[in-house]
Amino acid sequence: MGEVDTLIFDWDGTLSDSVGHIVSTMRCAAEQAGMPIPDALAVRGIIGLGLPEAVAALYPQEQDQQRLDAVLAGYRTQYRNQPAQPLQLFPGVLESLESWRAQGYRLAVATGKGRTGLDRMLRQHDLLGFFESTRCADETASKPHPRMLQEILRELNAAPSRALMVGDSSFDLDMAANADMRAVAVTYGAQSRDQLLRCRPVHCIDEFSELGVWLSKAGRVGQKSVMGEA
Structure with missing residues (x-):
């Protein structure tokens, strides 16, 4: 890989x-x-x-x-009708995304939100146009069906073996598996570590900043990792 x-x-x-x-x-x-x-x-x-x-x-x-x-x-x-003040990004998210984009990573979003909701969030965080591709549940199949990821990969002309899904739910991880992709689970979101580990992600992180550390060490999607390592 x-x-x-x-x-x-x-x-x-x-x-x-x-x-x-x-x-x-x-x-x-x-x-x-x-x-x-x-x-x-x-x-x-x-x-x-x-x-x-x-x-x-x-x-x-x-x-x-x-x-x-x-x-x-x-x-x-x-x-x-939620307040105009945007919901906050997790610590380190914006800085990491900007760094990865500068390094040449291709960035995309696959979300269960509707298009109107996602665009509102992107606009509030001044991120419209930041991601090379975005897909929402109201314009394709809902997770865990792989269509959302398959459409993103086609749009970016990217190979599943060179892509990584990052998510906080079993739906994210199962969607990645259904698309023949690897996935990293985050434990600070909707579902527990135990729930996520049952989906066999290649790695599990407790803070967003840990993803960059793991990427620099893992290097390749196919490289095995031990849960709990940085």
Whole structure:
């Protein structure tokens, strides 16, 4: 396998410290729709899916699509009405991304957010046009289907063996496996280390800054690593 030249990132919980906001927004949307309010752990467990898939996963026994649609509509409305102050990126994210781009890495985003939501976040952080490719769940198949990654790789003319997916959920890691890509898991986002390790990522990091250290040491996508090493 060749050296890594393409880094593809999830957004919520990987680059952006937005998990808490998503949890509170979903719980409030459920309450307003008259649906049982899911606990925070349940909501964290569906972050990464497209919004319709996420709501369906929260209420697998619900047969009334109108009730599910009410949660969807409430979530979208509340998320659009969030304060103008952008949700923060995790420490070290912007500096690392700028450094990797300067080093010649190709950068992309594969997210369960909708296009409107992602573009709003990119605009707020002055990152519109920063990534060479972005894909959202409302314009392709939801994770863990590999189509999102396959479309990014085609757009960038990049090989799966030279690309790395970085994400905080099993959906990210399974999507990478389904696309014949390797993945690095981050433990500071939506899902626990134990959940992530069950998906067999090539590495697991506890802080975003650790990714650069690991990349400099691992060098190649195919090189094995020991979980917990820098």
